[in-house]
Amino acid sequence: xxxxxxxxxxxxxxxxxxxxxxxxxxxxxxxxxxxxxxxxxxxxxxxxxxxxxxxxxxxxxxxxxxxxxxxxxxxxxxxxxxxxxxxxxxxxxxxxxxxxxxxxxxxxxxxx
Amino acid sequence: xxxxxxxxxxxxxxxxxxxxxxxxxxxxxxxxxxxxxxxxxxxxxxxxxxxxxxxxxxxxxxxxxxxxxxxxxxxxxxxxxxxxxxxxxxxxxxxxxxxxxxxxxxxxxxx
Numbered sequence: 177x178x179x180x181x182x183x184x185x186x187x188x189x190x191x192x193x194x195x196x197x198x199x200x201x202x203x204x205x206x207x208x209x210x211x212x213x214x215x216x217x218x219x220x221x222x223x224x225x226x227x228x229x230x231x232x233x234x235x236x237x238x239x240x241x242x243x244x245x246x247x248x249x250x251x252x253x254x255x256x257x258x259x260x261x262x263x264x265x266x267x268x269x270x271x272x273x274x275x276x277x278x279x280x281x282x283x284x285x286x287x288x
Numbered sequence: 289x290x291x292x293x294x295x296x297x298x299x300x301x302x303x304x305x306x307x308x309x310x311x312x313x314x315x316x317x318x319x320x321x322x323x324x325x326x327x328x329x330x331x332x333x334x335x336x337x338x339x340x341x342x343x344x345x346x347x348x349x350x351x352x353x354x355x356x357x358x359x360x361x362x363x364x365x366x367x368x369x370x371x372x373x374x375x376x377x378x379x380x381x382x383x384x385x386x387x388x389x390x391x392x393x394x395x396x397x398x399x
Contacts, residue, residue: 182330184328208386210386210387217393218392218393219292219378219380219390219391219392219393220331220378220388220390221390222387222388222389225386225387227386264330264331266331266388268386273344274319274338275333275336275346276321276333276388278323278330278331278332279330280328280329280330281330
């Protein structure tokens with residue numbers, strides 16, 4: 177079983193839609209949960225991070241972590257064509273040797 | 289100028305050749321990482337280093353070696369390249385538990 181599971185998509189939505197991206201994980205020692213965005217032919221860039229359980233909002237983006245279910249989500253409101261990218265979840269923790277474990281990424285296309 | 293740079297950006301090489309990928313950073317971070325990215329497999333950790341004297345194997349270190357020449361420089365070597373090492377390679381740095389900064393990537397093709 178992989179440490180982090182993520183549906184690869186692809187996901188295609190109309191402009192203005194609400195997008196939901198999800199990951200599940202198996203290691204309860206993870207403490208930090210991140211979402212990265214990767215545009216084509218670019219390196220990933222950090223979008224949001226959350227420590228432990230809870231919600232975090234940043235503009236049109238909301239990250240949720242449910243440690244009891246080992247499930248994290250990223251919501252994008254009022255999606256824009258510029259949001260078209262691959263979104264990767266990532267996790268780490270002190271007790272996991274501070275290594276980062278990534279999902280395979282979900283490809284998102286927002287259609288104007 | 290970019291905070292994390294990688295050279296070369298693209299490389300085609302033949303089976304059995306030795307190749308080195310280089311990474312430099314100006315962020316002043318102690319932690320540096322090498323990943324490879326393959327379609328359907330995501331990012332997988334090859335090696336990581338938490339300071340100049342610290343080198344650790346990641347998930348897929350076989351066939352690779354690294355050198356941390358200075359705080360700002362971390363090189364990845366393929367001693368004898370093979371076709372299944374064809375991939376996109378990323379260097380990353382980190383100063384915290386949660387935030388990594390990635391370079392632009394090196395696209396390596398082994399024929």
